[in-house]
Amino acid sequence: MALFGAFLRGSFGLPKPDKQAVDRVKDLARTALQVLPDTAFAVNEIACNDPGCPGIETVILVMEPGRKTRALKVQKPLDEVMEQDILQALDP
Secondary structure, three states: OHHHOEEEEOEOOOOOOOHHHHHHHHHHHHHHHOOOOOOEEEEEEEEEOOOOOOOEEEEEEEEOOOOOOEEEEEOOOHHHOOHHHHHHHOOO
């Protein structure tokens, strides 16, 4: 359905991402962004059906105390994300 152009992996029949892969990307983000230890991360894969989307992308939410939550989008599946991809996602 067009109304549901993007949805989280783990919904609608897509397999849920592996916890180790999610933790790996969180560790990469923590290292790449050099954030405080109490910074929290949420990592999800998004599948987008819109023709302008890359198909599956990884979204990393960076939640630093006292700051607005940032969303970094890497146009790759979770398993392919590297530290350099996270750094590039900082530049819109």
